[in-house]
Amino acid sequence: xxxxxxxxxxxxxxxxxxxxxxxxxxxxxxxxxxxxxxxxxxxxxxxxxxxxxxxxxxxxxxxxxxxxxxxxxxxxxxxxxxxxxxxxxxxxxxxxxxxxxxxxxxxxxxxxxxxxxxxxxxxxxxxxxxxxxxxxxxxxxxxxxxxxxxxxxxxxxxxxxxxxxxxxxxxxxxxxxxxxxxxxxxxxxxxxxxxxxxxxxxxxxxxxxxxxxxxxxxxxxxxxxxxxxxxxxxxxxxxxxxxxxxxxxxxxxxxxxxxxxxxxxxxxxxxxxxxxxxxxxxxxxxxxxxxxxxxxxxxxxxxxxxxxxxxxxxxxxxxxxxxxxxxxxxxxxxxxxxxxxxxxxxxxxxxxxxxxxxxxxxxxxxxxxxxxxxxxxxxxxxxxxxxxxxxxxxxxxxxxxxxxxxxxxxxxxxxxxxxxxxxxxxxxxxxxxxxxxxxxxxxxxxxxxxxxxxxxxxxxxxxxxxxxxxxxxxxxxxxxxxxxxxxxxxxxxxxxxxxxxxxxxxxxxxxxxxxxxxxxxxxxxxxxxxxxxxxxxxxxxxxxxxxxxxxxxxxxxxxxxxxxxxxxxxxxx
Amino acid sequence: xxxxxxxxxxxxxxxxxxxxxxxxxxxxxxxxxxxxxxxxxxxxxxxxxxxxxxxxxxxxxxxxxxxxxxxxxxxxxxxxxxxxxxxxxxxxxxxxxxxxxx
Numbered sequence: 256x257x258x259x260x261x262x263x264x265x266x267x268x269x270x271x272x273x274x275x276x277x278x279x280x281x282x283x284x285x286x287x288x289x290x291x292x293x294x295x296x297x298x299x300x301x302x303x304x305x306x307x308x309x310x311x312x313x314x315x316x317x318x319x320x321x322x323x324x325x326x327x328x329x330x331x332x333x334x335x336x337x338x339x340x341x342x343x344x345x346x347x348x349x350x351x352x353x354x355x356x357x358x359x360x361x362x363x364x365x366x367x368x369x370x371x372x373x374x375x376x377x378x379x380x381x382x383x384x385x386x387x388x389x390x391x392x393x394x395x396x397x398x399x400x401x402x403x404x405x406x407x408x409x410x411x412x413x414x415x416x417x418x419x420x421x422x423x424x425x426x427x428x429x430x431x432x433x434x435x436x437x438x439x440x441x442x443x444x445x446x447x448x449x450x451x452x453x454x455x456x457x458x459x460x461x462x463x464x465x466x467x468x469x470x471x472x473x474x475x476x477x478x479x480x481x482x483x484x485x486x487x488x489x490x491x492x493x494x495x496x497x498x499x500x501x502x503x504x505x506x507x508x509x510x511x512x513x514x515x516x517x518x519x520x521x522x523x524x525x526x527x528x529x530x531x532x533x534x535x536x537x538x539x540x541x542x543x544x545x546x547x548x549x550x551x552x553x554x555x556x557x558x559x560x561x562x563x564x565x566x567x568x569x570x571x572x573x574x575x576x577x578x579x580x581x582x583x584x585x586x587x588x589x590x591x592x593x594x595x596x597x598x599x600x601x602x603x604x605x606x607x608x609x610x611x612x613x614x615x616x617x618x619x620x621x622x623x624x625x626x627x628x629x630x631x632x633x634x635x636x637x638x639x640x641x642x643x644x645x646x647x648x649x650x651x652x653x654x655x656x657x658x659x660x661x662x663x664x665x666x667x668x669x670x671x672x673x674x675x676x677x678x679x680x681x682x683x684x685x686x687x688x689x690x691x692x693x694x695x696x697x698x699x700x701x702x703x704x705x706x707x708x709x710x711x712x713x714x715x716x717x718x719x720x721x722x723x724x725x726x727x728x729x730x731x732x733x734x735x736x737x738x739x740x741x742x743x744x745x746x747x748x749x750x751x752x753x754x755x756x757x758x759x760x761x762x763x764x765x766x767x768x769x770x771x772x773x774x775x776x777x778x779x780x781x782x783x784x785x786x787x788x789x790x791x792x793x794x795x796x797x798x799x800x801x802x803x804x805x806x807x808x809x810x811x812x813x814x815x816x817x818x819x820x821x822x823x824x825x826x827x828x
Numbered sequence: 829x830x831x832x833x834x835x836x837x838x839x840x841x842x843x844x845x846x847x848x849x850x851x852x853x854x855x856x857x858x859x860x861x862x863x864x865x866x867x868x869x870x871x872x873x874x875x876x877x878x879x880x881x882x883x884x885x886x887x888x889x890x891x892x893x894x895x896x897x898x899x900x901x902x903x904x905x906x907x908x909x910x911x912x913x914x915x916x917x918x919x920x921x922x923x924x925x926x927x928x929x930x
C-alpha cells in the first residue's frame with residue numbers, strides 16, 4: 256500500500272473516531288445524506304430529553320455551592336461514577352464508527368477499539384486514588400498542589416480548554432451530521448438543540464445533572480447494544496465460529512460479484528479475520544497507541560470525575576467499573592459489526608445499489624437495529640445515539656467551565672479568595688459562553704474536514720496534561736518552572752506536529768499529497784517525549800528559590816497522596 | 829497538613845511499607861499492561877501471518893482469541909489491582925492514619 260493510501264486509511268479511521276458519520280474510506284464529513292424525517296426516533300429522543308430535564312430540575316435544587324456544581328458534593332458512589340465515566344467516554348463515534356469499521360475491516364476494527372480501552376489500567380495504577388487524595392475540583396488542584404499556583408493554573412486551564420475545544424467541535428459537528436442521518440432534520444437544528452440542552456443541564460444541574468445524564472445514557476447504550484448483539488448471536492446458536500463463517504462467506508460473495516477470481520475473492524473474504532491495512536507503519540501504530548493510552552489519563556473531563564466520589568476506595572471502584580463497561584461495550588460493537596455484515600450487507604433494503612450503505616458507511620449499527628428489532632428499535636437506537644452526544648458534551652462543558660472559574664478566576668485572579676457564590680456565578684457565565692461558542696463553531700466547521708480533532712485532543716492530553724500530572728505527583732525534583740515549560744512544550748509540539756501531518760496539512764488545508772512535513776498518523780510518540788524531557792531537564796536546571804520550596808513540599812504531598820489524610824472529603828448531602 | 833504530622837507519618841514503618849508495596853505493585857502491573865498492548869501492536873505490525881492463521885477446521889483465526897484476550901486482560905488486571913488495594917492497602921492506610929492521629 257502506498258503512503259497516500261496508508262494515510263487515507265488512518266484518516267478514515269480517525270474520521271470514524273471523530274464524527275461517526277464519515278464514510279469509512281474517505282474521511283469526509285460532508286457525505287452524510289439527509290434522510291426522511293424519522294418520527295419514532297424524534298419522539299423517543301423527546302422522551303429522553305423530558306426525563307433528563309426533570310432530573311436537572313431535581314439536581315438544581317441540590318446545586319447550591321461551588322462544590323455541588325463541580326463535584327456533585329462528592330457524594331457519588333464508585334459504581335455510579337464508573338457508569339458515568341463510561342457514559343462520558345463511549346461516544347456516538349465509538350458506537351457507530353467502530354461497528355462500521357468492523358463491518359468494513361473485521362479484525363482491524365477490533366485493533367482500533369482496543370486502543371481506547373488500554374489507558375484505563377494505567378489511570379487506575381498510577382493516578383486514580385492519588386488524584387482523589389490530592390484534588391478537590393479540577394486536575395489542576397493536583398498538578399499545582401506544591402507549586403506556585405498562578406503559572407501552573409494558567410497552564411492547566413490552557414491544556415483543559417484546548418482539549419475541550421477540539422473534542423467539543425468534533426462532537427457538535429458529529430451531532431449535526433447524525434441528526435441529518437437519523438432524524439432527517441437540518442444540520443443547524445441539531446447543533447442548536449445540543450448546545451441549548453447541554454447549557455441547561457450544566458447551568459442548572461451542574462455535576463449532579465451531568466452525572467445522571469451520563470449514567471442514563473450509559474445504561475440505554477449498553478442495553479441497546481446488548482440486545483442487538485444477542486439477536487445476532489441467537490441467529491448463530493451463540494457460536495462465534497458460525498457467525499464468522501457466514502461473514503466470510505458473504506464477504507467472499509461480494510468480492511466475487513465485484514468480478515474477482517474465485518481464489519482472490521476467497522482471500523478477500525477471509526481477510527476480515529486477520530489484520531489488514533490498519534497498521535502498515537509501526538511508528539504511526541505506536542504513536543497512535545500512545546496518544547490513546549496516555550491521552551485517556553490526561554482528559555480533563557474524565558479526570559474531573561474522580562472528585563465526585565468520597566474517597567480513594569470509591570475512586571478505584573469507579574475505574575474498575577468504567578473499564579468493565581467500556582471493555583464490554585467494545586466486545587458488543589465487534590459482534591454488532593459482524594452482525595451488520597451478515598444482516599445488513601445481505602439485505603437490499605439497506606443498500607444504495609452501488610454496494611454502499613444507505614446514508615453512508617457509518618449507518619451499519621443503525622440498519623442492524625432495524626434488521627433485528629424493527630422500526631421501533633431503530634428509533635430507539637437513533638435516539639440513544641443522539642443522547643450519547645448530549646452526555647459527552649455536557650461533561651466537556653462542565654470541565655471547561657471549571658477550568659475558567661476555579662483555576663483562572665478563583666485561583667489566578669482572586670488568589671484563592673473568591674467566595675463560593677461568586678465562583679459559581681463565573682462558572683455559570685462560562686457555561687453559557689461555552690455553549691454559544693460551541694454552537695457557532697459547530698456551524699462554522701460543518702463543511703470542514705475535522706477528522707483529526709478527536710485524535711488531536713487525545714494527543715494533546717497525552718503530551719501536555721498527562722506528563723505534568725504524573726511528574727508533579729510522582730517525581731520529587733519536579734519544579735513549577737519545569738512543569739510549566741515542559742507542559743507547554745508538549746502542548747505546542749503536539750499541536751504543531753498535527754498541523755504539518757497529512758490529516759491536516761493535506762486533507763484539511765488542501766495541500767498536495769505527500770507534502771506534509773510530519774509523515775505519521777499521530778504526534779504523541781514525539782510530543783509526549785518532548786513534554787517529559789522538557790519537565791525533567793528544566794526542573795533539573797531550576798536552581799531558583801521557588802524550586803527549593805517546590806522540592807521541599809514533596810514529602811507532605813506524597814504523604815497525602817498515599818494516605819488521603821487531610822484530603823477534601825464529601826461535602827454533606 | 830502540618831509539616832510535622834507529615835514528617836511523623838513518613839517515619840512510620842507501616843507508611844513506608846504501604847508506599848513501597850503499592851508503588852511496586854502499581855508499576856509492575858503498568859509494565860505488564862504496556863508489554864501486552866504494545867506486544868499485540870507489534871504482532872499486528874510485524875507478524876500479520878501469525879494472527880491470520882486458522883485455529884482449527886473453521887475460519888476462526890489465532891488473532892480472535894488474542895484480540896478478545898487483550899480486552900479481557902485489561903479488565904482483569906484492573907480488577908486485580910483494585911481488589912488488592914481495597915483490602916490490603918486500605919487496611920494499611922487505616923492503621924497509618926490511626927497511629928498518626930492518636
